[in-house]
Amino acid sequence: MLMEKPPEKPVLRQLLEASSVGIHLVISTFMGLALGYWLDRFFDTSPWLTLLCLLLGIAGGFLELLRIAGKSK
Numbered sequence: 001m002l003m004e005k006p007p008e009k010p011v012l013r014q015l016l017e018a019s020s021v022g023i024h025l026v027i028s029t030f031m032g033l034a035l036g037y038w039l040d041r042f043f044d045t046s047p048w049l050t051l052l053c054l055l056l057g058i059a060g061g062f063l064e065l066l067r068i069a070g071k072s073k
Helices: 011-043 048-071
Strands: none
Touching: 011 048
């Protein structure tokens, strides 16, 4: 039995998905940094929560990158 190939996405849609990767990386990193900075100011724990949330934001951005890359195959 022959398997049919799934229909390919239009080129414009592929380009839009690829361009969103950079936006996701920047936004998640910035949100982690901002949240950590705010928590450090609130709890007076500088710089530990800023660093922790920044690393979590970066990790979240890369997870989103992997999710988008796996979806585009």
